[in-house]
Amino acid sequence: MSRTTGYVFDEKCMWHNQGSISWSKWIEPGEHWENVDTKRRINNLLNATGMVSNLKHLRSRFATREEIERFHTPSYITSIKEQSDTTGASVGESELNFAKGGYEVALLGAGCVLAAVEALLIEKSISNAYCLVRPPGHHAEADRGCGFCIFNNVVVSAYHAREITNHKIKRIAVVDYDVHHGNGTQDAFWNDENALLISLHQDSNYPIGTGLVSEVGGVESADGTGNSIINIPLPPGSGSGAYEYAFGRVVIPALRRFKPDMIFVSSGFDASFADPLGAMMLSSDTYAFMTEELMKAADGKSPLLMCGLFTACHVAV
Numbered sequence: 144m145s146r147t148t149g150y151v152f153d154e155k156c157m158w159h160n161q162g163s164i165s166w167s168k169w170i171e172p173g174e175h176w177e178n179v180d181t182k183r184r185i186n187n188l189l190n191a192t193g194m195v196s197n198l199k200h201l202r203s204r205f206a207t208r209e210e211i212e213r214f215h216t217p218s219y220i221t222s223i224k225e226q227s228d229t230t231g232a233s234v235g236e237s238e239l240n241f242a243k244g245g246y247e248v249a250l251l252g253a254g255c256v257l258a259a260v261e262a263l264l265i266e267k268s269i270s271n272a273y274c275l276v277r278p279p280g281h282h283a284e285a286d287r288g289c290g291f292c293i294f295n296n297v298v299v300s301a302y303h304a305r306e307i308t309n310h311k312i313k314r315i316a317v318v319d320y321d322v323h324h325g326n327g328t329q330d331a332f333w334n335d336e337n338a339l340l341i342s343l344h345q346d347s348n349y350p351i352g353t354g355l356v357s358e359v360g361g362v363e364s365a366d367g368t369g370n371s372i373i374n375i376p377l378p379p380g381s382g383s384g385a386y387e388y389a390f391g392r393v394v395i396p397a398l399r400r401f402k403p404d405m406i407f408v409s410s411g412f413d414a415s416f417a418d419p420l421g422a423m424m425l426s427s428d429t430y431a432f433m434t435e436e437l438m439k440a441a442d443g444k445s446p447l448l449m450c451g452l453f454t455a456c457h458v459a460v
Contacts, residue, residue: 321411324354
């Protein structure tokens with residue numbers, strides 16, 4: 144297998160429209176937290192620095208409804224499509240907003256990640272991949288969108304990896320360092336003995352009431368060494384020291400013990416010091432550290448796929 148990093152980015156994903164933030168008709172609407180500028184800026188930085196020439200560009204595609212239904216319920220998918228075909232959606236409690244046409248963009252975002260899985264496992268033209276997509280996914284549950292997320296890109300792609308390899312890719316590990324807890328991913332793998340989810344997130348940020356240390360999954364892992372969920376809620380302001388310590392004492396040892404066939408990373412940059420919704424004070428150096436540690440853990444034996452989630456307003460890479 145070529146030691147090459149794949150990169151998938153499609154400008155049409157950037158056309159996803161979350162709308163504006165408006166709490167009252169008497170308050171001027173503001174830009175939505177999850178907007179196009181943050182992810183487009185990363186792509187521009189990769190081009191401006193020349194780093195993009197070191198990456199293998201992957202062709203994007205749309206996910207099929209059948210592929211999305213491996214995780215999401217038919218009734219939920221239908222409801223998203225119906226809203227997308229008319230006026231879009233604005234569901235206040237679950238923070239799920241999208242304009243008309245949002246269904247198709249969500250299929251493209253998920254499909255980009257599926258394309259990277261196929262490049263890793265079928266074409267074997269790359270050894271790892273980074274997917275810079277919108278909309279994000281880790282809050283989306285099987286029958287409910289949540290937290291700006293429509294379809295759960297990582298879960299759908301993990302199921303796809305199992306399916307296209309006839310379950311030769313069986314043991315799936317997901318590391319999620321987004322500042323918010325990935326409740327949708329946790330729900331997907333709660334009773335999966337061949338999955339391991341490790342989530343580092345700001346304690347009691349969003350969604351409220353999930354991501355507790357006591358949430359360990361419904362089954363013991365296949366090798367009998369532990370449960371399928373490891374939550375690491377960290378207090379606000381923890382900074383790089385807490386993340387580095389957690390990686391050294393929990394994340395990397397857990398991955399080595401679990402021996403996954405494939406590693407997925409829910410790569411949210413909103414634990415950055417520059418993000419308005421979090422308070423974890425991380426710098427670019429911390430993200431570089433976590434990426435390097437995960438690459439070492441994969442060590443050429445486990446394909447590694449990183450999927451972009453939320454990004455800080457002024458993130459530097």
